[in-house]
Amino acid sequence: MFKRLFIAIILLGLVVGGIVWFKYFRDEMIAQILGGMTPAPVPVNTETVDPITWEPGIDAIGTSLSARGVDLAIESGGLVRDILFAANDEVTQGQHLVQIDDDSEKASLAAAEAALSVAQAEARRATTLTERGVGAATTLETAEAQVESARAQVAQVQTALDAKELVAPFEGVIGIPQIEVGQWVSPGTIYATLQDLSTMRVDFAVPEQQMASLVLGGVVTVASEVDDFSASGRIIAIEPRVDANSRMVSVRAVVENPSGRLLPGQFLRVRIALPVEENVIAVPQTAVTSSLYGDTIYVLRGEDDALTVEQVFVTLGRRSGGRIEVVEGIEGGDRIVTSGQNRLTSGARVVIDNSVALDAALGE
Template identity: 75%
Template sequence: MFKRLFIAIILLGLVVGGIVWFKFFRDEMIAQFLSGMTPPPVPVTSVTVEPVTWEPGIDAVGTSLSAQGVDLAIESGGLVREVKFKANDTVDRDQVLLQIDDDSERASLTAAQAALTVAEAEASRARTLSERGVGAASTVESAVAQVESARAQVAQVQTALDAKKLSAPFAGVIGIPRVEVGQYVTPGTIYATLQDLTRMRVDFSVPEQQIANLVMGGAVSVASEVGGFSAEGRIIGIEPRVDPNSRLVSVRAEVENPTGQLVPGQFLRVRILLPAEQGVVAAPQTAVSSSLYGDSIYVIRTGEGDELKVEQVFVTLGRRSGTRIEVVKGLAAGDRIVTSGQNRLTNGAKVRIDDSVTLDDKTGN
């Protein structure tokens, strides 16, 4: 019995030992096989870093408004007798736009003019009598005062009459009429909007850190996301205070709008143009890889036998402009960097250049 048990233990040990030996043998053979394999080079696109002319700027969003634009209001109440414009008409300065019923004022003007005529006649008679020595000087003075009072009354009635005829304060494009013929209106009622679209203003804000870069007359460019409008202009106003809530500075620029394509209230992208800088090292933004350890760029190096390998270089980044970003530290002019395909790369990996796909190499607007 003991002999059989001993033989069984020996056989079990041989089986277990064989299994363990086979596992180690298999792992060693796999390791030898893999160590002899060379991964193929990773295809990447590349670009050679060269100093560029950097066109810095301050980007912001703004709202358009006309250089001259008002809501036209009724000056004197009454019934609307005539609406002398249509929506989107181009009107001239002093062109009559609205006529309010003025029959009462005209009658009052006629009465005031008649009273003035009588007063002037009385004053003339008083002067004649005074010159003949049969009239008192006080009578002449009273008559003259009556004339002045009558003239003031005529002027007052004429002003009330003029308030019934509403004219354009400047040339521009008028909006949709908000009153109708026969409607009774009160003073202050808005009857249309008038906008001069030949010159437009743009209001926008920039961070307080950029105050030093704001100058009166500084160049700006604006662009609309609707209709493809773009224009150049100049800064005409800088608010002399920082908003304590937003820490922003309000700025106003003026641009030309000869075609009238831009209208008040539109959303605009604004860029304040700053002086160009020469010799700035910049790279495409697609070349930058960001991680918890920082920003890095893969630089292509030449190894043994002209094989190409990449080196992961951590860089310090600066300003952005268009599709490019300034590299303050880490790159030098002449370095060839990877612009796409970084997701399959590690430090020291072999690469193959495939520049069949070209990236946008502009420095921005």
């Protein structure tokens, strides 16, 4: 019995020992195989850094406003008798737009003019009598005062009559009528909008840190995402204070709009041009990798048949379009990685493959 138990223990030990030996043997062989393998070079897109001519600018978001634009309102209440314009008509200054019923004012004007005629006749008679010496001076003065009073009454009624005829205060494009023929309207009722679209204003704001770059007459470029509209203009006003809540400075520019494609209230991208700078190091923004430790760029080292990369910390500056200025860290002539950095570590082997970027550009 003891002999059988001893043999079973020996067999069990051999089996367990064999399993443990096989595990360690397998792990050692895998480590040797992996240790002898060389990772394949990582394909990356690259670019040679060359100093460029930098066209700095200040980018902002703006809103378009017509240089002259108003909501036309009723001056004197009454019944709308006639609407003499249609939506989007181009009207001229002084053009008759709306007629409010004015029969009562016309009757009042006729009565005032008649009273003026009577007063003038009385004044002439008083003047004749005074010249003959049979009339009192006070009578003449009273007659002349009545003439002036009647003349003022005529002018007052004429003003009320003119208020019934609504005209365009300036040349422009009129909007959709907000009233109807036969409608009773009160003073102040908006009946249409009138916009002069030949010249447009653009209001925008820039951070207070960039105030020093703002000058009256400075060149600006505006672009709309609608209909690919773009135009150049100039700064005409800078608010002489900084908004305490946003820390922004309000700026107004003016641009020509002869085609009338730009409308009031549109969203615009604004760029203020600044003086051109030469020999600036700028790289594609895709070349920069940002982390908690700072901003880095992978720079190629070695010959073409044995290229590696070095992760270099850089100091960044201004942005313009798809490029960003590098103040410190790389210099002209360096070859940098512009895409594919997510698979790289410092010292990794790489191979240049710029065909990927070319295909992507063609695909767009």
